[in-house]
Amino acid sequence: MSDKRRKWHERLQVTLWTLIVPPTVWAVHFLFAYLWAAVSCAKTGFFAEFPTLFTAGTVLALATISLSGWIAHRQTRLRGDPPPHERGTDIDRLRFLAKSTLLLAGLSFVGVLFTALPVVFIGDCR
Numbered sequence: 001m002s003d004k005r006r007k008w009h010e011r012l013q014v015t016l017w018t019l020i021v022p023p024t025v026w027a028v029h030f031l032f033a034y035l036w037a038a039v040s041c042a043k044t045g046f047f048a049e050f051p052t053l054f055t056a057g058t059v060l061a062l063a064t065i066s067l068s069g070w071i072a073h074r075q076t077r078l079r080g081d082p083p084p085h086e087r088g089t090d091i092d093r094l095r096f097l098a099k100s101t102l103l104l105a106g107l108s109f110v111g112v113l114f115t116a117l118p119v120v121f122i123g124d125c126r
Contacts, residue, residue: 022108029061041125069105072098
């Protein structure tokens with residue numbers, strides 16, 4: 001199939017750079033959450049009644065991690081030999097990186113959710 005006829009997610013190649021996207025998004029969200037809480041508590045003494053900016057940041061982080069995981073999932077489903085992919089060929093390396101990215105995306109997704117939970121359950125800044 002020609003390169004132009006392939007879908008956009010099939011043209012993407014999982015690399016070490018795409019491997020670090022989910023944990024980086026998680027780390028940025030973690031920093032954002034704690035800075036938001038610190039500024040919010042310092043200015044008003046309690047969390048905002050409906051933290052719109054925090055909610056938007058959390059949804060954006062979850063969407064970015066989900067997209068990264070979905071692309072990695074699609075890359076693990078490429079045609080070829082069945083697992084284990086241990087021969088060191090280009091397709092085996094691609095599948096290994098894709099599987100690693102998928103697992104990191106899952107971990108990062110849960111991490112973002114657990115970072116956001118205190119905002120849901122703790123309403124004041126004690």
